Amino acid sequence: MPLQDEHQIVSVDDHLIEHPRVWQDRLPDRFKERGPRIVEVGGNHVWHYDGVQYPTIGLNAVAGKDPKDWGMDPVRYEDMIPGCYDAKARIADMDIDGVQAALCFPSFPGFAGARTFFHAKDKELAYLCVQAWNDFNIDEWCATAPERLIPLAILPVWDIDLCVRELERVAAKGARTISFPDSPVPLGLPSFHTDHWDPLWQVCSDAEIPVSLHFGSGSFVPGFSNAEDIPHMVSTVLFANNLQWSTVDLLFSGKLQQFPNLQISLAEGGIGWIPYLLERADFVWERHRWYQKVDQNMYPSELFRKHFWGCFIDDVHGLENRHKIGIDRITLEIDYPHSDSNWPNSRKRASEVLANVPDDEVSMIVETNARTMLRFPRTS
Amino acid sequence: MPLQDEHQIVSVDDHLIEHPRVWQDRLPDRFKERGPRIVEVGGNHVWHYDGVQYPTIGLNAVAGKDPKDWGMDPVRYEDMIPGCYDAKARIADMDIDGVQAALCFPSFPGFAGARTFFHAKDKELAYLCVQAWNDFNIDEWCATAPERLIPLAILPVWDIDLCVRELERVAAKGARTISFPDSPVPLGLPSFHTDHWDPLWQVCSDAEIPVSLHFGSGSFVPGFSNAEDIPHMVSTVLFANNLQWSTVDLLFSGKLQQFPNLQISLAEGGIGWIPYLLERADFVWERHRWYQKVDQNMYPSELFRKHFWGCFIDDVHGLENRHKIGIDRITLEIDYPHSDSNWPNSRKRASEVLANVPDDEVSMIVETNARTMLRFPRTS
Numbered sequence: 001m002p003l004q005d006e007h008q009i010v011s012v013d014d015h016l017i018e019h020p021r022v023w024q025d026r027l028p029d030r031f032k033e034r035g036p037r038i039v040e041v042g043g044n045h046v047w048h049y050d051g052v053q054y055p056t057i058g059l060n061a062v063a064g065k066d067p068k069d070w071g072m073d074p075v076r077y078e079d080m081i082p083g084c085y086d087a088k089a090r091i092a093d094m095d096i097d098g099v100q101a102a103l104c105f106p107s108f109p110g111f112a113g114a115r116t117f118f119h120a121k122d123k124e125l126a127y128l129c130v131q132a133w134n135d136f137n138i139d140e141w142c143a144t145a146p147e148r149l150i151p152l153a154i155l156p157v158w159d160i161d162l163c164v165r166e167l168e169r170v171a172a173k174g175a176r177t178i179s180f181p182d183s184p185v186p187l188g189l190p191s192f193h194t195d196h197w198d199p200l201w202q203v204c205s206d207a208e209i210p211v212s213l214h215f216g217s218g219s220f221v222p223g224f225s226n227a228e229d230i231p232h233m234v235s236t237v238l239f240a241n242n243l244q245w246s247t248v249d250l251l252f253s254g255k256l257q258q259f260p261n262l263q264i265s266l267a268e269g270g271i272g273w274i275p276y277l278l279e280r281a282d283f284v285w286e287r288h289r290w291y292q293k294v295d296q297n298m299y300p301s302e303l304f305r306k307h308f309w310g311c312f313i314d315d316v317h318g319l320e321n322r323h324k325i326g327i328d329r330i331t332l333e334i335d336y337p338h339s340d341s342n343w344p345n346s347r348k349r350a351s352e353v354l355a356n357v358p359d360d361e362v363s364m365i366v367e368t369n370a371r372t373m374l375r376f377p378r379t380s
Numbered sequence: 381m382p383l384q385d386e387h388q389i390v391s392v393d394d395h396l397i398e399h400p401r402v403w404q405d406r407l408p409d410r411f412k413e414r415g416p417r418i419v420e421v422g423g424n425h426v427w428h429y430d431g432v433q434y435p436t437i438g439l440n441a442v443a444g445k446d447p448k449d450w451g452m453d454p455v456r457y458e459d460m461i462p463g464c465y466d467a468k469a470r471i472a473d474m475d476i477d478g479v480q481a482a483l484c485f486p487s488f489p490g491f492a493g494a495r496t497f498f499h500a501k502d503k504e505l506a507y508l509c510v511q512a513w514n515d516f517n518i519d520e521w522c523a524t525a526p527e528r529l530i531p532l533a534i535l536p537v538w539d540i541d542l543c544v545r546e547l548e549r550v551a552a553k554g555a556r557t558i559s560f561p562d563s564p565v566p567l568g569l570p571s572f573h574t575d576h577w578d579p580l581w582q583v584c585s586d587a588e589i590p591v592s593l594h595f596g597s598g599s600f601v602p603g604f605s606n607a608e609d610i611p612h613m614v615s616t617v618l619f620a621n622n623l624q625w626s627t628v629d630l631l632f633s634g635k636l637q638q639f640p641n642l643q644i645s646l647a648e649g650g651i652g653w654i655p656y657l658l659e660r661a662d663f664v665w666e667r668h669r670w671y672q673k674v675d676q677n678m679y680p681s682e683l684f685r686k687h688f689w690g691c692f693i694d695d696v697h698g699l700e701n702r703h704k705i706g707i708d709r710i711t712l713e714i715d716y717p718h719s720d721s722n723w724p725n726s727r728k729r730a731s732e733v734l735a736n737v738p739d740d741e742v743s744m745i746v747e748t749n750a751r752t753m754l755r756f757p758r759t760s
Binding site for chain 1: 572
């Protein structure tokens, strides 16, 4: 018996589109004019931030549209269904979709806050913008329905001291995870192999805050040919490569031994590739560990099953091989309102792909693993 | 009953180390001094080519060594077992290993000839060097044992007209496949999405020459962190990513529809990732094809099973999922003398990983698929 009525779906990867007043309601007066605000340009809504215009208000916000009509990002808020940017409407859309709880990543700031604010010149303003997003998400968006929306925070990744300070601040007010760049390297920041991030990993470990790595949050686009004249489904198909690279970096970084409580959630990476990658990692480790500076005792696959969580939308192959991944390490994502999402049929589709999975495993996959990882217990 | 005595192993990926006289025996006199030759430098053998020294004579040629002693490339020919560079000794090593036939990629030129000769300034000399390698491989190396060593050719990839001319030349003298860069893009050459390579694909199609794409032959190293101070097993684990990118590029390039006889062999990429990637490609194609310039009728997975061949060394997960890949599309590789190889236990290991595979499927995987792809029929 797969997916039962008593199973609550807890999604570890959804997205929200910031409404026009997210920053205007929170920035000090002296920064309001330069902070992110929506302006009308040629009939379109565009973000205006510190002298720069950002044409996309809701990247890939296609929920509710026929795939045959895709291809353009929305240009006005009215082009989107309200659940994209209105928390009450979102809850209603989650009800339609049969989803109990959702973890929502940012849009305008980039999935990990590493787009607009990271690249902004005025870092005082940028830091305030990061904090404003976190306050919006925790105090406004998630507070609308505390049992349904799971607080996530972004960090001022350009400054490790500020990262630590902001994480301590948001952890105290209930953040359950941080969204961190899937790799800092393409941003010009130190890699996972360096000591640079140690103070952050220490706070994550101490506060039991898992690190969510969303593909693309480090700005890297996979594929040999990123020219504009090739079908962009090439990179869409290859999304998981980012998180494969992140995983292997972390597995051989020594950081998981240094911070035994550090937990990593691979957001929107799928799971079907995990059995191959772990087998390959073990094979290489067995042969090559002798002369390299890596853990000599623990198989990479063991390390993975202690520290990583994968999620999927529609991954039949991954589910068939779920025991190679670790049944206690698989979670579900809904990805509303993006194009990978099955909304408003997410529960129906989950039920189909879980048709041959035993009841207790379904419960873990759709609900309890995510609740454990995010310390977001069931209350009803 | 897995792997029987009557099953001959035909490997689609091995490597040879060029002996010191490969080019000196073949270049015109006026080029001999500048052409590749071995010199002694500080007790090491190094290649000297057109004013440049290349310190590595046998990249990763570790066959016969204990993994605990790995970590250094050989510095003299005596550091390698003779089967690396001597065809008769190679046949003896294949006998020890239980392998009937092998397809050998170059070393000094790069896997697809796209290292030394591609980057050389004097393109007249470089073209002669490519031809000399092909003549060496076909007339000397493979001619030593025509039923055991399968002719492969490299091309002067910097010039499409010369590529066509050289392919026609080597096809006439028995080349069974070409080794082509896994992507031309990192070399600064036009991508698989362009028309640039059409004349080459036309000859490959007409002459029934499959294109072997060996990971890394386009010089791209996968991974976010390629700094020298990180364990290089990070990129070793991720090798397959190159060929995943090549595959997805080709699947959405339109070239497979344009050249319905074009066949692609993914060399040293493993197979365990294929079921996930095809499921993902189909999922994305189903949703996103409407507004992109791609085939509207054929699933990427269908296209894959008509045009691609995968190979593996030790891929338990891939074999368990072999029917999702296509049982008629899987081949075996030995990878002698590199570190992934199981030599001298390749047959023993193949027998173990194929233990639960039916006899007729084993026959296809270890032998007949490769013979079909390479037009290399059994003669004894």
